Amino acid sequence: MPTTIRDLLDEPALGLELLVDGDLDREIRWVHVTELADASPYLVGDEFVLTAGVWRGRRHSAEGFVRALHSRDVAGIGYGLLVGDDGVPAAVRKACKEAGVPLLVVPLSTPFVAISQWFVDRLAADREQALRETLRLTADLLVAAEQPSADSALSSVARLLRRSTGHDVWIADDAGHLLARAGAAPDSPTRQRAALAAAHGRTEIDGWVVQPVGSGRTPAAVIAVAVDDTDDLQVRSRIDAARPVVGLVLARERAVKESERRLAGEVVSLVLGRQVESAAARMPYYGLDPDGSLLPFVCAVADREHALDSAERWLEDTDVSGVVALRGDELMLVVDGRPFRDSAGAVAAASALAQRVGAIAVGTGSVADDVSGLRRSLVQARQACELGRRRGGGAVVSHDLTGSHTLLLALQDQDVLDAFRESLLAPMEDYDAQHGSSLVATLRTFLDTGGRWQETADLLHVHVNTLRNRLERVESLTGRRLDSTPDRVDLWLALQAPSAGTPAPEA
Numbered sequence: 001m002p003t004t005i006r007d008l009l010d011e012p013a014l015g016l017e018l019l020v021d022g023d024l025d026r027e028i029r030w031v032h033v034t035e036l037a038d039a040s041p042y043l044v045g046d047e048f049v050l051t052a053g054v055w056r057g058r059r060h061s062a063e064g065f066v067r068a069l070h071s072r073d074v075a076g077i078g079y080g081l082l083v084g085d086d087g088v089p090a091a092v093r094k095a096c097k098e099a100g101v102p103l104l105v106v107p108l109s110t111p112f113v114a115i116s117q118w119f120v121d122r123l124a125a126d127r128e129q130a131l132r133e134t135l136r137l138t139a140d141l142l143v144a145a146e147q148p149s150a151d152s153a154l155s156s157v158a159r160l161l162r163r164s165t166g167h168d169v170w171i172a173d174d175a176g177h178l179l180a181r182a183g184a185a186p187d188s189p190t191r192q193r194a195a196l197a198a199a200h201g202r203t204e205i206d207g208w209v210v211q212p213v214g215s216g217r218t219p220a221a222v223i224a225v226a227v228d229d230t231d232d233l234q235v236r237s238r239i240d241a242a243r244p245v246v247g248l249v250l251a252r253e254r255a256v257k258e259s260e261r262r263l264a265g266e267v268v269s270l271v272l273g274r275q276v277e278s279a280a281a282r283m284p285y286y287g288l289d290p291d292g293s294l295l296p297f298v299c300a301v302a303d304r305e306h307a308l309d310s311a312e313r314w315l316e317d318t319d320v321s322g323v324v325a326l327r328g329d330e331l332m333l334v335v336d337g338r339p340f341r342d343s344a345g346a347v348a349a350a351s352a353l354a355q356r357v358g359a360i361a362v363g364t365g366s367v368a369d370d371v372s373g374l375r376r377s378l379v380q381a382r383q384a385c386e387l388g389r390r391r392g393g394g395a396v397v398s399h400d401l402t403g404s405h406t407l408l409l410a411l412q413d414q415d416v417l418d419a420f421r422e423s424l425l426a427p428m429e430d431y432d433a434q435h436g437s438s439l440v441a442t443l444r445t446f447l448d449t450g451g452r453w454q455e456t457a458d459l460l461h462v463h464v465n466t467l468r469n470r471l472e473r474v475e476s477l478t479g480r481r482l483d484s485t486p487d488r489v490d491l492w493l494a495l496q497a498p499s500a501g502t503p504a505p506e507a
Contacts (some may be wrong), residue, residue, distance in 0.1 A: 002027035003122050005048070005076045005102050014115060015107045016078065019088055022102035026075045033112050033240050034490025037065055043465045047326050048119075050112045052080040053089065062091035066099050076102035080112060130234060134241050137164050141245040150253035154180035157242055157249070162226065164238050168226040171246060174199065177313075184226070190222075198222040203236075209240045214248045220250045261308070265325040268332050271374050280371045287321030292373040293337030297350055298330055298381040299359040307331045307357040313355045318349075330385070331357060334374065337367040341399055350396045362396045417497045424494040427477035434488040439477070440495075442470045447492050451482070 006024040008016055010205070018024075029046035033041070037060035039049065049069055056062070069077065077096060079088045096103040137160060144156035154171050158180040161169040168183030176192030178185060185191070190206055197205045198212040208226050212219035223242055227235050263282065264360050270279035280290035288294065301307035304326055311324045311331055321487070322335035323384060340346040346364045356361040363384025365377030380399035387394040428439040441495055446467075449455045457467045471482055480487035 003119060003126075004028060007122070008048070008078075008104065008115070011118060014118060015110050017105040017107075018102070018405065019079075019105050020093055020096040020101070020103035022076065022096075022100055026101060026102075028075045028119070031116045031198050033116070038068040040072045040243055042069040043069070043074065045073040046075050047072075048075050048078060048115075050078045050080060050106065052082055052112075056089070059463060062089060063095045066092070066095035066101060070101055074101065074293050078104045078106045078115065080106040080110075081108050083108065124413070130237065133164065134237055137238060138231075138241045139246075141242055145245050145249050150249050151180070153249045154246065155182075157246055158182040158214055158224060161223070161238055161242055165225055165227070165235050167235065170224050170269075171221055172224075173221050179221065194224055194506040195219075196223045201379075209235060209239065209245060211236075213250065214293070215242050219252050221246055242471055252372075261325070264323045265327070268325040268327065268334065268378075269324050271334070271371070272379060274375060276372055276375075279374075283323070283371065286323040288323065288334065288336060292370065293341070294368045294371065294374050294377070295335050295337035295340050296365040296368075296374065296378045296381045297333040297335070297347060298363045298365075298378070298385040299333075299351060299354065299357055300361045300385055301329055301357060301359055303358060304329065304331075307359070310357040311353065330382070331359070332378070332381075333500060341367060343400060347398050350398075354394045354396055360392065361394065361398070363388055364397070365399045421494045421497045424480070424491060429476060430467055431473070431477060437470070437472050437473075439470055443474050443491060446482070447488065447495070451488070 004025050004027055005022075005154070008014060009018055009024070009027075027046060028048045029044070030048075033048065033052040034042070035051060036042075037055045037058065042340070043049075053289070055065060057437065079092060081087070085108075088103070093103060107176040107346075110246065118389035123248055125230065140160050141157055144160060145153050147153035147156055158169045158171055159182045162182035168181075168185070170181040170183075170185035170191070171179045172191045172195055174195055175177055176188060176195045177186075178191065186194070186206065186208070194205045194208055194210045198210040199222075203209060203211065208224040210222055210224045212222055214227065223239050223246060225235050225239060264286065267279055267282050267286070268283070270276075282292045299307065299311070308324060308326055308331065311333060315322050315333075315335070320335050322333055325332045343364075350362045350364045353359070362380045363386070365379070365381035365384070365504045368374040368377040377399070384397040386401050388397040391397070423438060428443070431437060432439055442456075445459050446456045449459070453464055453467060455463045460467065462470075477479055480491055482488060482491075
């Protein structure tokens with residue numbers, strides 16, 4: 001606790017008396033005795049200056065003496081009375097009052113050394129108390145570190161820091177994701193900026209004192225405490241006590257997570273390796289029922305570690321049981337398939353996953369009835385993911401697509417597709433543009449109805465003879481006959497083939 005002018009006045013053993021009022025709650029840095037007319041070169045600020053006025057005998061003015069001290073922003077002046085003094089000179093009182101510097105009278109019975117000794121003893125006691133509190137906090141922090149989970153351990157650390165400092169506390173990882181807090185915490189962008197600031201050596205941002213946990217260019221985490229005075233050494237000492245404990249908790253969690261990730265990778269490897277019984281024995285550890293429905297996702301990723309962390313958080317946020325594994329640049333997930341019995345639900349989940357992990361592409365397999373059918377579903381998901389890679393842009397592809405003509409089209413070179421499409425459709429498109437007709441739409445409807453003349457005419461709201469004339473024009477322009485199955489297939493594929501710059505068919 002800092003020592004102030006008021007503390008000096010409140011100490012009866014010193015017998016000090018206030019003569020000129022001022023900021024009595026000003027913290028005193030040190031007690032300094034001087035009889036120099038100008039002591040400013042030897043001061044740094046916030047000192048309580050003691051003088052007996054010996055400088056007055058050298059014909060120096062009280063105004064000059066006080067002005068020099070005020071220029072160094074002293075906390076106050078103590079004027080010691082000598083034998084024969086009638087009191088503090090009026091000139092001294094006036095100079096202090098004009099400068100706003102508190103002036104205290106030191107009685108003849110109080111030697112200056114008594115004031116200095118009292119200050120030093122109090123300072124030592126405060127530092128000893130602070131050390132005891134830090135040691136007590138460290139002991140409590142070590143107990144908190146023994147909590148069974150990292151979440152509970154870090155939450156306990158945050159609560160201990162808040163109780164010790166009296167300020168709000170939060171702990172975040174290097175990306176600003178909140179790990180624990182006690183009291184209020186800023187929004188995510190502020191936490192991210194604070195983490196970046198701590199990593200670059202800055203210790204304050206937006207009213208928060210921030211300190212990194214761990215060494216190196218990328219700290220493991222950041223601890224932040226909200227304070228008004230960023231030079232509060234006590235707060236910083238409390239943070240320093242917590243940093244190694246937080247580092248210990250995170251290191252332990254990292255070791256556990258790496259072990260769990262290795263085991264998770266083995267589950268997927270066992271499935272792909274047809275070791276069904278071994279995979280089934282491990283699945284309950286991840287909340288998966290080997291006899292229940294299982295759904296796989298396969299993501300093509302660029303940033304492996306980011307994708308792995310994000311996928312694990314996605315499982316936690318969606319409250320879905322599952323296992324995550326990395327194999328090369330493929331991120332594989334096997335989740336409880338019960339919430340995703342329909343294809344639309346699986347694709348929606350895959351889209352959310354793709355955005356979360358920053359995937360190049362995501363493929364979904366079919367929902368396996370149990371672990372024995374999971375390998376087939378995983379292979380489907382990998383094939384779908386490979387198709388998604390060709391599309392790019394975070395494409396999400398369902399396993400349904402890999403068994404259709406769309407897969408064959410998507411696997412072709414776009415230049416080949418464009419040439420094939422143009423050779424058949426361009427003559428009709430040009431004709432439609434010149435004559436305001438609808439040959440392309442007529443052909444599409446005719447093929448969609450399976451070549452049924454009357455149904456096509458009804459859908460187009462035209463007479464059958466009009467339909468016949470249009471389709472004869474199609475045959476003339478394309479060189480294909482609509483009564484030939486191979487020619488019909490060519491025309492149908494040309495209509496299905498995506499052109500350059502046109503979105504691929506939906507999965």
